[in-house]
Amino acid sequence: NAGVTQTPKFQVLKTGQSMTLQCAQDMNHNSMYWYRQDPGMGLRLIYYSASEGTTDKGEVPNGYNVSRLNKREFSLRLESAAPSQTSVYFCASGGGLAGETQYFGPGTRLLVL
Amino acid sequence: KQEVTQIPAALSVPEGENLVLNCSFTDSAIYNLQWFRQDPGKGLTSLLLIQSSQREQTSGRLNASLDKSSGRSTLYIAASQPGDSATYLCAVISSGSARQLTFGSGTQLTVLP
Numbered sequence: 001n002a003g004v005t006q007t008p009k010f011q012v013l014k015t016g017q018s019m020t021l022q023c024a025q026d027m028n029h030n031s032m033y034w035y036r037q038d039p040g041m042g043l044r045l046i047y048y049s050a051s052e053g054t055t056d057k058g059e060v061p062n063g064y065n066v067s068r069l070n071k072r073e074f075s076l077r078l079e080s081a082a083p084s085q086t087s088v089y090f091c092a093s094g095g096g097l098a099g100e101t102q103y104f105g106p107g108t109r110l111l112v113l
Numbered sequence: 114k115q116e117v118t119q120i121p122a123a124l125s126v127p128e129g130e131n132l133v134l135n136c137s138f139t140d141s142a143i144y145n146l147q148w149f150r151q152d153p154g155k156g157l158t159s160l161l162l163i164q165s166s167q168r169e170q171t172s173g174r175l176n177a178s179l180d181k182s183s184g185r186s187t188l189y190i191a192a193s194q195p196g197d198s199a200t201y202l203c204a205v206i207s208s209g210s211a212r213q214l215t216f217g218s219g220t221q222l223t224v225l226p
Contacts, residue, residue: 004156033214042117042202042216043157058213090156095206095214101147102214104156 002026004105006091012111013081021076021108023091031095032074033058033102034066036087043090049074081112115140115207119217126193127225134188134220136203141181144206148177148188151200151219160201161188165208193224 007022025032030051035043035058045058049068063085065077074093078085088107095102116139126132136146145164149157161170161177163186169178174191190197200221204214 040218042218043204043214044216045213048213092157101159101162103159104149106156107154 006105010109024073025093029093033092034076035090083112086112115215117217123221125223136186138184142208146205149202195224195226
């Protein structure tokens with residue numbers, strides 16, 4: 001039981017390049033989330049998916065797109081990376097209307113030059 | 114808009130001390146409140162979840178309380194150990210936004226041997 005897994009662990013991009021961050025969970029959760037964590041600002045929600053086939057914007061969605069590929073997988077895409085997107089990105093699953101806890105992946109550290 | 118504040122931003126204590134971490138939120142209409150632990154370079158681990166109808170939750174040496182009317186929560190750690198050194202994050206789910214966790218920026222705890 002791996003929980004929430006993320007790939008890659010670390011990535012360096014040049015401004016304007018694109019990339020997709022991958023996330024998978026094996027806990028059969030309906031809800032999945034993408035957060036970014038910046039120094040001194042806590043975690044902020046980028047996008048979430050309440051169930052397979054649905055996605056909604058969070059607090060900071062600009063510059064990102066997401067895909068809920070199936071119940072297990074939720075990917076985050078940066079179409080044209082900017083230095084302001086340098087951050088640590090966390091995927092999570094669980095939570096939802098039942099009010100259960102969210103389970104977090106280990107994070108992806110992204111540096112945009 | 115819900116805002117979550119954690120004070121202090123950093124705390125250093127000698128081993129064995131009992132300590133309290135504070136969390137405050139601006140909108141008392143919350144669904145639940147969670148405390149997480151984050152080790153350096155790692156993801157978040159859920160410690161305690163308090164539903165809005167509850168006043169406190171306990172797990173081992175940890176006790177979290179919730180006072181919705183005053184918009185406050187505390188995390189009490191008894192008999193602190195060096196292994197407790199980590200960043201502790203408080204997060205709330207606001208009513209009407211059942212899936213969106215709003216995080217505080219955390220308290221970095223160092224327990225000195």
